[in-house]
Amino acid sequence: YLNDQYRVFIQMLTSMAVDNTSHFVPTDFTAPFTTIGLPIPEIGATIVRMVMALFTLSAVIWFDRRLEQGKAALAIFLTATFYMCVFNPRVEPNTFAMIAVPAGLAIALLWREERGGVLASVLSTTLFVTGLSGVERHVHDFLFPWFRPVAVTFIAGSLIWWFWAKAREKVVNAGVANG
Template sequence: MVITKPVFDRLGLWLWVGAFVIVLAMAWWAPSAHSVVTIYRHGSEAFVAGRPLYQVHVAMGYLYAPAFAALYIPLMKLGPHVGDLLWHMLGFGVLTFAAMRQVRRLGGKEQTWLLSFGLFLALPVALAALRNGQATILLAGACWLLTLSTLEGRRAETFFWATLAIIAKPTAIIMLLLAGALRPRLIPVLVLAVLVALAIPYGFAPTDYVNAQYHDFFRLLTSMTVDPTGPFVPADFTAPFTKFGIPVPESVATIVRVIAGLLTLWLVLQFERRLEPGIGGLAIFLTAAFYMCVFNPRVEQNTYAMVAVPAGLSIALLWREKGAGAMRWFLAALLFITGLTSVDLRLHDFFHLWFRPISLSIIACVLIAWFWAQGRQKMPAAGAVAHG
């Protein structure tokens, strides 16, 4: 860290903010180019006009809850320039705030360096999702803040971030379930957040119309889970097997997802018990984000932006703690290079879909093992106090 600190004490922050300013300029110049925000606008336009939101039979197009369409209406009415700009700023702001809050919880010295270096490592993986304006960025920030608020027992904040997360993407239900397992007394708050998210569209459209949209929405979720065929090609853990000609049967994939989900729950509960509060929150969210990316049947390549920032901060934390020199260099280089595999069209075509599940699984598993080792180091001391 002696070598890197003078360079990255501010550089990573400047690059993170500077890259986003460039993203805003590109979004203003060409709002519909390389952007999924047009789908959000079309969803809100259909909601206002009372048209169907979903194409259930093809499981493509608008895949968000009716509440998302309702709450995006103000941005839609502001037009593709101002509305899209504000949308990009919302996701970026929430995710950056979550990273800053996590660093403050970690405490210790050199917090600015920790944040700066972590964001620098995460930038290449996260940049495409930031450019496209994907709801994954907002989901990542909201779920991260939900994790921290849950661990701190803050009911109002837990309710707010849970509501925002479930509106951003339905997959946030995974994080809500983990939050309920971590703090059972907050389960009523989490249930209320889901109910409020479900109720929001009724304030903007007739009841019969909203009921019909929910009917199609839940049919869509079921069809994607049971029969994930069609034009969509997933980038989850099955992608490398498909790439190399040994596709995983859906029944086997479902079993793997269930086992991974149970293991994730167990790890999260262990980290909450074994680790100090600051580092525990980072370990828990990294584990949850890893599961939501790698074992989500509807994951895209840019979905891995969700795990990029917690992985970057975890590597920076490993770097700050010193030791494990070769491992920290390897993890830092692998995370940074993973995001560069799309800078050239030929590289993108070669690495598309199959590489990120492998590289980010390696990074996440090594970091999870390191967090586990940190917890084991503290257990003897805790035991000595208990028996003293």
């Protein structure tokens, strides 16, 4: 069984590298635009990726310096996973499963610190629906490839904003205590 898994894995890697019989459908941030008939040129997508990489790096440094250690680690994990899921040019539909853990943990933290609330409820429901979007064939066909990048951007963007607000609140409170 194990050797068979290695063989299947090697075949999959080889087919992805040299097999031109199937068409790769990117599901990154360009997918919603392509779906509505406004494809983004490769140079434009590259520029957006580079700008977002700089924003991601800035956010990671900000979280590292401004949040408590545990929250900072979760915020950094979420931010990096968001970038990889939405701005990686080779994103495939199953790549979005990677954001479920940091987003779920961040929503749980939000729920605990804000004692529930509308934002935590909406984000948890959206994360759940996003995870189920590939289960039923007709729903998957309707939502592919545009839904996951949009949903993940909404979820992660809201959580990153919340972490950013928490870090800013800490900085403001420290300034008031010192001044």
